[in-house]
Amino acid sequence: TQLLEQSPQFLSIQEGENLTVYCNSSSVFSSLQWYRQEPGEGPVLLVTVVTGGEVKKLKRLTFQFGDARKDSSLHITAAQPGDTGLYLCAPGFSGTYKYIFGTGTRLKVLA
Amino acid sequence: EAEVAQSPRYKITEKSQAVAFWCDPISGHATLYWYRQILGQGPELLVQFQDESVVDDSQLPKDRFSAERLKGVDSTLKIQPAELGDSAMYLCASTPGPSTGYTFGSGTRLTVV
Numbered sequence A: 001t002q003l004l005e006q007s008p009q010f011l012s013i014q015e016g017e018n019l020t021v022y023c024n025s026s027s028v029f030s031s032l033q034w035y036r037q038e039p040g041e042g043p044v045l046l047v048t049v050v051t052g053g054e055v056k057k058l059k060r061l062t063f064q065f066g067d068a069r070k071d072s073s074l075h076i077t078a079a080q081p082g083d084t085g086l087y088l089c090a091p092g093f094s095g096t097y098k099y100i101f102g103t104g105t106r107l108k109v110l111a
Numbered sequence B: 001e002a003e004v005a006q007s008p009r010y011k012i013t014e015k016s017q018a019v020a021f022w023c024d025p026i027s028g029h030a031t032l033y034w035y036r037q038i039l040g041q042g043p044e045l046l047v048q049f050q051d052e053s054v055v056d057d058s059q060l061p062k063d064r065f066s067a068e069r070l071k072g073v074d075s076t077l078k079i080q081p082a083e084l085g086d087s088a089m090y091l092c093a094s095t096p097g098p099s100t101g102y103t104f105g106s107g108t109r110l111t112v113v
Helices: none
Strands: A005-007 A010-014 A019-024 A032-037 A044-049 A055-058 A061-065 A071-076 A085-091 A105-110 B005-007 B010-013 B019-024 B031-037 B044-050 B053-056 B065-068 B075-079 B088-095 B108-112
Touching: A005 A085, A010 A019, A019 A105, A032 A071, A044 A055, A044 A061, B005 B088, B010 B019, B019 B088, B019 B108, B031 B075, B044 B065, B044 B075, B075 B088
Parallel strands: A010 A105, B010 B108
Antiparallel strands: A005 A019, A019 A071, A032 A044, A032 A085, A055 A061, A061 A071, A085 A105, B005 B019, B019 B075, B031 B044, B031 B088, B044 B053, B065 B075, B088 B108
């Protein structure tokens, strides 16, 4: 059983569509990070959410941390081919569950 | 912008051979991590260094894998002998402190044939 389950596992959409991916756990985290990994490259940090209920926006990307700090979501508005990649969530560095990553969501945006 | 350097980018080796990967973290980053990532999955921690000391190597298959960071700067990960199941992306990451996100290198894609 994975500590961090991400859904969906795969997602293929047309350019301009909206989408939401999820990161879920039964454990409570002090913070959560989201990364995007392009093919053949290492993951790149997008955002860290810290407070339960927190919403952060990064251009067309909206990140939300669940009130109970057990889950998070990433919403992309008007997806573009450049959004294609593997989206990973990971707990912050404090607490018990360090240095692990979620199962990942592989997104493909078609032009 | 500072980067984590890794080499080689790609490596093909025959099973039972030895292989080594190198990582140079961002200058001043005391913490260095080696991760292994199987295609389509999230990275899994192999070893964590704080300066030159190993902090966590509980997931490192020590019968065939070894890692060192002798001067607390760059690091080497070695596999001997390589097995077919070792084919994966090997990622190095560094952090300046406990509350910031990782900066990853571009990784080494290992194929064992």
